[in-house]
Amino acid sequence: MDARQSQIVLGLDPDPQRLWPGGTAATGGHTRTPSGAAAAAVETHCRAVVDAVADAVVAIKPQLACFERLGAPGRAALGRVVDHAKAAGLLVLADAKRGDIDVSALAYAQSLLGSTPTPFGTVDGLGADAMTANPYMGVDTMAPLLQTARTNGAGVFVLVRTSNPGAADFEDLELADGRRLWERVAGRVHELGVAGPESGLSDTGAVVGATAPEHVARLRELMPTTPFLLPGVGAQGGRVQDLAPAFAPGRAGGLITASRSIVNAHTAAGASPDPAGAARVEAERLRETAWGLA
Template identity: 40%
Template structure:
């Protein structure tokens, strides 16, 4: 079934126009933020969460501004902000706001998933609206979020409902990039591995929400560190955009992610966090200059590999 799905069709149109399937993961680490930024905020706020949060926001804005010509999708991982308390959460909120202000798309990497009523609260917080009296207010207002399907379909349903109501999207964890993912995800249920069973669920949800571009607002997280599984899962979920972590610092490269794409260069968003955020630590350059170069090189490498495979 195809129809109006403005977010996913808009995303694909931009990927085609800008030739960029890159996601920049905004995973700020206090110890890796440039010393000049930290020094300024420690001087202003002392050794406090406020100093950390202001440093994170300064750093994130600098990265976003630097890489926008190569990447327009950004994925802040909420745990890197939660560890700094209320001030850290405020930095997360302001980061998401800033991405939208400059015309980017936000993937809230929240990995939520709980019993129905709790999932509904998570879904409203990150995708929907909360009604207070006569007003409807948005809390974090991500475009997409990552969700954990371990509790089953009733933990997913509230997110799908918010997607339909507010034209949002989700990426369901299917085959993750971490080394121990197989301890659970590769176990068999009958003749089917758990990650394949989840892929079947995702496909069933995706065909109900397919836009004019042929893709759905229900996507899947599939790691670049498992290229063979990536290839099989592309066949099992033809209507789902893949969010592909594991590029760069985790060992994945352009050749590892090419199977996530269709013949038109669509179907995947490739995430790189540390390799872009902290490129300056290897080059010795200004952090924005180094990030811009790293993003440009990543984009060029993936586009070149897609062109090679297409020949």
């Protein structure tokens, strides 16, 4: 982050119906199955987006659902997008939001952060540097993710208070002790983490929606050394300038994710009609705004 002076994470949520023109054109002439052709187009699109904004961001955050819906070719495309981003010097956060009982959680960790031993040799996972996780089922469902992350020099970001309106349904419920559910989850996330000797930051992060900036200061109080992954800027209504409390432990305390606002920047009024150029301008604008806050 220091080298790039950036805290921006590029979200990749490719919709085959809304790809940059070049991506579709490059593969449209091939004779393939729909899933193969769509996965190839998605891959071309994602590579182009990464190339356009790589200098302004520190990581990509692929939304796994968007690749999974394209079947086996989608998974293969995801792997190549991840490799492309890594070659550009970027970190990879797998936006998976997984949570499951111990043996299944371990399988997800092997899939995304580690590898799987088999009688036929070791099967490498996606090689992500971090994944997102859902806390609903409890600490024993997060522990295998954290253990695998630590073995592989990776991290886990646990959903705490998310950016969608539905966060009010359960996350915001008041508990018998007067706290909100998200405050209780925040406390457990703080306890689960181990702070690194150099950065002082925990190896267990939290997903904290940028659409509820009134909570960011309280969450920082509950999780003083936890890196926050802050989705919801742009298309969902969050504003970078409202997130200053996230950066209390230093600039690396807050990672700001943006996807549609960058990828679709060329559709905004007054923007360049060139998707790559407009994306670069928007990513650079976000980078500069965020870096100036801390």
